[in-house]
Amino acid sequence: MPETGAGAMAGKTVLVMGIANRWSLAYAIAQALARQGAELVLTYQGERVKRSVEDLGAEWPATRVYPCDVSQDASVATFFEQLAGDLHGKPLAGVVHSIAFANKEDLERPFAATSRAGFALALDVSAYSLVAVARHAAPLMMEGGAIVTLTYLGATRVVTNYNVMGVAKAALEAEVRYLASELGPQGIRVNAISAGPIKTASARAIKDFSSILDHVAQRAPLRRVTDPAEVGDTAAFLLSDAGRGVTGDVIFVDSGYHILGI
Numbered sequence: 001m002p003e004t005g006a007g008a009m010a011g012k013t014v015l016v017m018g019i020a021n022r023w024s025l026a027y028a029i030a031q032a033l034a035r036q037g038a039e040l041v042l043t044y045q046g047e048r049v050k051r052s053v054e055d056l057g058a059e060w061p062a063t064r065v066y067p068c069d070v071s072q073d074a075s076v077a078t079f080f081e082q083l084a085g086d087l088h089g090k091p092l093a094g095v096v097h098s099i100a101f102a103n104k105e106d107l108e109r110p111f112a113a114t115s116r117a118g119f120a121l122a123l124d125v126s127a128y129s130l131v132a133v134a135r136h137a138a139p140l141m142m143e144g145g146a147i148v149t150l151t152y153l154g155a156t157r158v159v160t161n162y163n164v165m166g167v168a169k170a171a172l173e174a175e176v177r178y179l180a181s182e183l184g185p186q187g188i189r190v191n192a193i194s195a196g197p198i199k200t201a202s203a204r205a206i207k208d209f210s211s212i213l214d215h216v217a218q219r220a221p222l223r224r225v226t227d228p229a230e231v232g233d234t235a236a237f238l239l240s241d242a243g244r245g246v247t248g249d250v251i252f253v254d255s256g257y258h259i260l261g262i
C-alpha cells in the first residue's frame with residue numbers, strides 16, 4: 001500500500017541515507033516522509049543491501065535509489081553528481097543521515113582497548129560522513145531546508161559497551177552545532193534526533209543490548225521502549241516547515257529516559 005498523499009512535505013524532495021532493511025530507523029523516517037507527500041531519494045551502502053533498499057523504495061512512487069558508500073570520497077562525489085543531474089534544477093529540501101558503524105569487538109571489550117584503526121573507522125563512518133554529506137548537499141538545497149542525523153545518549157553519558165560509538169556520537173553532535181551555524185544563513189537547519197534504544201541490525205552489534213531495552217522499558221517515564229515510528233514522525237517534523245525555528249539541536253525521542261538521574 002503506497003503511503004503518499006498531500007501533506008506537509010508535498011512537492012519536496014528528501015534524501016534518506018541509511019536504510020539497510022525494514023527495521024532501519026531510516027526506513028521508519030522514509031515512511032513518515034512519504035505519508036506526508038515527500039518524494040524520496042534513497043541511498044544504499046553496497047551490493048549487500050541493494051535489493052532490499054530497491055524493494056523498499058518501490059513502495060513509494062517516484063522514489064530514486066542510488067549507491068553511496070560514505071567511507072569513500074569518490075562514491076559520495078559520484079552520487080551527488082548523479083543526483084544533481086537527475087533533479088534537473090529541482091531543489092533538495094531535506095537530508096536524513098542515519099548511518100553508523102563500529103567494529104563489533106569495539107562494542108564488547110573495555111573502551112581503553114579500542115585500537116587506533118577501530119577508532120578511526122567508527123569516527124569516519126559515523127561522524128565525518130555527516131560533514132561530507134552536508135558539504136555536497138548544501139549546494140542542492142537552493143531554497144533552504146533541513147538536515148537530520150541520528151544520535152544516542154551514549155554521546156554524553158556512559159552507556160555500557162557503547163564505547164567508541166559514544167565518542168563518535170559526541171563528535172556528530174558537535175558537528176550538528178558547527179554545521180547549523182555555518183549553513184543557517186543559507187536557510188539550512190541541522191539537527192539530531194537522539195533515539196532511545198531500538199532493536200535494529202546495528203543495535204544488535206552492541207553486547208547485552210536486550211538488557212538495555214529491558215531497563216528502559218522498566219524505568220523510562222513512558223515505561224516503554226521507543227517505537228521507530230516516533231522517530232519517523234519527529235524527523236518529518238524537523239524536515240517540514242513546522243520545524244522552521246529549530247536548528248543546531250538534539251531532540252530526544254526516547255520515552256523520556258534521558259531526564260532520569262537515580
Ligand code: 0WD
Nearest residue numbers: 020024025045069070099100150151152197198200201202
Ligand atoms: O537503538 C538504535 N537502533 C539507535 C540507533 C539508537 C540511537 C541512534 N541510532 C542511530 C545509529 O547509530 C545510526 O546512526 O540511528 C542510525 C541508524 O541506525 P539503525 O537504523 O539502528 O541501524 P541499521 O538499520 O543497521 O542502519 C545503519 C546503516 C547500516 O546498516 P548495516 O546494518 O548494513 O550496517 O548505516 C549504513 C548501513 O546501511 N551504513 C553505511 N551507509 C553508507 N556507507 C555505511 C557506509 N560506509 N556504513 C553503514
